[in-house]
Amino acid sequence: MLVIKNLKASINNREILKGLNLKINPGEVHAIMGPNGSGKSTLANVLSGKNGYKISGEVKYLGENLNDIPVEERAQKGIFLAFQYPLEIPGVNTNNFLKTSLNTIKKANGEKEIDTIAFLKMVKEKAKELGIDEKILSRQLNVGFSGGEKKKNEILQMKILDPNLIILDETDSGLDIDALKIISDGVNSSRSEKKSFLVITHYQRLLEYIKPDHVHVLSDGKIIKSGTSELALELEKKGYKKLN
Amino acid sequence: MKNQNINTNQEYKYGFTTDIESIKAPKGLSEKSIKFISKMKKEPEWMLKWRLKAFERLKNLKEPDWQKPKYPKIDYQDLYYYSAPKSASEKPKSLDEVDPKLLETYKKLGIPLQEQKRLSGVAVDAVFDSVSVATTYKEELTKKGIIFCSISEAIQKHPDLVKKYLGSVIPITDHYFATLNSAVFTDGSFVYIPPNVKCPMELSTYFRINASDTGQFERTLIIADKGSYVSYLEGCTAPMRDENQLHAANVELVALDDAEIKYSTVQNWYPGDKDGKGGIYNFVTKRGACRGKNSKISWTQVETGSAITWKYPSCILQGDNSVGEFYSIAITNNHQKADTGTKMIHLGKNTRSKIISKGISAGQADNTYRGLVDISRKASNSRNYTQCDSLLMGNKCGAHTVPYIKNKNFSSTVEHEATTSKINEDQLYYCNQRGLNQEEAVSLIVNGFCKEVLQQLPMEFAVEAQKLVGISLEGSVG
Numbered sequence: 001m002l003v004i005k006n007l008k009a010s011i012n013n014r015e016i017l018k019g020l021n022l023k024i025n026p027g028e029v030h031a032i033m034g035p036n037g038s039g040k041s042t043l044a045n046v047l048s049g050k051n052g053y054k055i056s057g058e059v060k061y062l063g064e065n066l067n068d069i070p071v072e073e074r075a076q077k078g079i080f081l082a083f084q085y086p087l088e089i090p091g092v093n094t095n096n097f098l099k100t101s102l103n104t105i106k107k108a109n110g111e112k113e114i115d116t117i118a119f120l121k122m123v124k125e126k127a128k129e130l131g132i133d134e135k136i137l138s139r140q141l142n143v144g145f146s147g148g149e150k151k152k153n154e155i156l157q158m159k160i161l162d163p164n165l166i167i168l169d170e171t172d173s174g175l176d177i178d179a180l181k182i183i184s185d186g187v188n189s190s191r192s193e194k195k196s197f198l199v200i201t202h203y204q205r206l207l208e209y210i211k212p213d214h215v216h217v218l219s220d221g222k223i224i225k226s227g228t229s230e231l232a233l234e235l236e237k238k239g240y241k242k243l244n
Numbered sequence: 245m246k247n248q249n250i251n252t253n254q255e256y257k258y259g260f261t262t263d264i265e266s267i268k269a270p271k272g273l274s275e276k277s278i279k280f281i282s283k284m285k286k287e288p289e290w291m292l293k294w295r296l297k298a299f300e301r302l303k304n305l306k307e308p309d310w311q312k313p314k315y316p317k318i319d320y321q322d323l324y325y326y327s328a329p330k331s332a333s334e335k336p337k338s339l340d341e342v343d344p345k346l347l348e349t350y351k352k353l354g355i356p357l358q359e360q361k362r363l364s365g366v367a368v369d370a371v372f373d374s375v376s377v378a379t380t381y382k383e384e385l386t387k388k389g390i391i392f393c394s395i396s397e398a399i400q401k402h403p404d405l406v407k408k409y410l411g412s413v414i415p416i417t418d419h420y421f422a423t424l425n426s427a428v429f430t431d432g433s434f435v436y437i438p439p440n441v442k443c444p445m446e447l448s449t450y451f452r453i454n455a456s457d458t459g460q461f462e463r464t465l466i467i468a469d470k471g472s473y474v475s476y477l478e479g480c481t482a483p484m485r486d487e488n489q490l491h492a493a494n495v496e497l498v499a500l501d502d503a504e505i506k507y508s509t510v511q512n513w514y515p516g517d518k519d520g521k522g523g524i525y526n527f528v529t530k531r532g533a534c535r536g537k538n539s540k541i542s543w544t545q546v547e548t549g550s551a552i553t554w555k556y557p558s559c560i561l562q563g564d565n566s567v568g569e570f571y572s573i574a575i576t577n578n579h580q581k582a583d584t585g586t587k588m589i590h591l592g593k594n595t596r597s598k599i600i601s602k603g604i605s606a607g608q609a610d611n612t613y614r615g616l617v618d619i620s621r622k623a624s625n626s627r628n629y630t631q632c633d634s635l636l637m638g639n640k641c642g643a644h645t646v647p648y649i650k651n652k653n654f655s656s657t658v659e660h661e662a663t664t665s666k667i668n669e670d671q672l673y674y675c676n677q678r679g680l681n682q683e684e685a686v687s688l689i690v691n692g693f694c695k696e697v698l699q700q701l702p703m704e705f706a707v708e709a710q711k712l713v714g715i716s717l718e719g720s721v722g
Contacts, residue, residue, distance in 0.1 A: 050673055051673075072676045072679050072681045075676065080677075081677050083674065087668070087670050087671045087673075087674040089671055089674070089689055089692055090692055090693065091692030091693055091695035091696070092689070092692035092695075097688070100680065100684075100688065101675075101678035101679050104679040104680055104684065105678075157678065161678070161679075
């Protein structure tokens with residue numbers, strides 16, 4: 001699914017990722033843990049293609065080199081980023097945004113666009129499955145949403161857009177237990193042979209709900225240790241410093 | 245959103261010209277050319293006198309120069325004040341008699357008159373250069389006693405109404421461009437809604453400037469008699485030409501007791517090319533009088549075209565409990581300039597006004613909101629609410645808000661809110677990550693920003709306006 005080789009990324013002449021290697025197979029869930037400033041969010045941004053980074057090294061997704069591919073095309077190819085801080089877009093109805101997004105992606109893949117009635121039915125079902133109050137769908141996108149609602153909305157979008165590679169950027173931060181449960185249920189029910197997840201988090205807590213196949217420790221722009229979910233527990237006990 | 249269908253590299257799509265022989269007035273502004281216009285239009289003597297009176301007045305007026313966007317001096321002697329398709333000199337009696345080339349032009353504009361009869365339910369009075377070409381739906385409206393025709397026809401057939409109301413909102417002595425219009429106006433629409441009649445369909449005019457060196461001076465007069473209602477739509481386009489063309493229209497609205505007029509404009513005049521060459525000067529005077537008790541006038545405008553837009557659709561709230569509204573989207577891109585807003589003059593008691601203005605600037609454009617809220621001494625318990633939002637794209641454009649507020653009555657309140665924001669890189673990134681390209685993302689965000697105004701437009705126009713918003717801003721984010 002995803003192969004990263006010697007990935008370096010800098011912004012404003014400051015190197016943040018310093019030679020990162022990672023391989024994710026279809027169906028796998030990988031967790032990336034690391035202290036503040038280790039480059040976790042940069043990794044998420046670079047994978048989704050955000051502008052402003054100077055990049056070297058190689059990122060291959062489904063066998064294709066991603067380096068020169070813009071954000072929207074990566075999204076159309078099935079890369080989804082659940083934002084740490086989902087953006088508010090005033091005046092844009094959430095349903096409308098979701099439908100526009102879904103149909104743009106469908107169109108890019110040569111699929112038939114979905115009509116409004118079928119879409120509304122689908123979105124209602126998915127929201128119900130996730131235990132998300134459908135009222136948020138008729139509100140302006142993320143405007144006035146609580147932290148939890150914003151994150152739930154990200155997961156709902158993930159469900160609807162049905163991507164292949166899902167990057168969760170600190171989706172657990174600032175959530176209470178109930179919201180955390182809704183979100184991890186959403187992720188767990190999406191797990192399949194065809195989908196891969198990259199879960200970026202500070203805390204081991206999320207990994208109690210989403211069981212990763214692999215855990216990596218990111219420190220100073222490199223993966224310094226990889227292991228199973230045991231590693232996460234170890235980290236929680238000892239802290240990041242002991243690993244260095 | 246319907247934005248996906250837009251061809252992303254679309255230039256001004258209405259930039260074609262139509263090759264039609266035309267009859268023009270002698271070049272330049274003179275008594276002679278005014279007499280020519282009046283004669284061509286077979287006007288009665290009183291109308292000519294009215295025009296000449298305006299012309300006399302004009303000699304003592306100076307072009308205003310307080311506006312923000314400056315423009316090179318206009319040589320008024322180098323313009324044609326009347327240009328009509330030759331075939332229209334004998335006015336067609338039905339659509340079948342209209343020059344097929346003209347109808348073709350309207351088809352290109354997306355308003356097939358023929359089909360409109362069956363499909364859209366919009367009655368159209370189309371003004372091509374200076375002559376009203378054909379009016380659809382006339383019969384159906386006639387049954388209800390509604391008069392919807394060209395102003396020239398109204399001058400001949402309904403002189404009493406015209407005499408009573410023409411110039412009653414915008415007097416011939418008003419200001420330079422309005423007075424110029426009074427002297428040389430060529431055609432435009434006339435609407436009269438009789439008492440207690442609700443006009444069953446949207447009335448619509450489509451303006452187009454075709455001939456070169458022509459100024460377009462339409463005159464529109466809408467009267468809603470007691471207890472009546474009308475919704476009126478106006479759309480505008482022009483071919484692409486290197487020189488600047490002047491458009492100085494006057495629109496007068498009169499609402500009597502309990503009447504309501506809703507006036508919507510989607511203005512897409514040619515804005516000039518990317519380097520700021522050519523384009524329309526849109527210097528228009530629009531004013532409505534809420535003359536009767538409980539009357540209401542609502543202006544909605546989507547201004548995306550023109551090299552310079554300079555206009556302030558206004559409401560004079562004379563009747564007690566009358567309501568004035570102004571909803572505006574002004575988009576300027578490349579070298580376009582806009583100085584637009586409204587005037588709400590509160591004279592009656594318990595009068596209310598609401599102003600929602602959304603200005604968007606991109607490229608090297610400059611966008612000014614200028615608005616006056618004037619609550620007179622007698623207008624007790626009146627209220628105004630103003631909200632002015634500006635959105636900037638890139639760092640070479642400008643946005644300015646110039647509110648003038650006068651409140652002479654202690655029991656009345658005025659509220660003004662203004663915001664200026666820049667389109668946020670992270671919002672764009674978020675949309676991109678959901679599969680939308682840059683143009684689509686901008687269009688989505690800007691449409692969201694304008695939503696409160698777009699909602700005011702009738703359905704047929706809202707879809708078109710949404711697309712226009714996207715197209716107007718193409719290439720504005722690098």
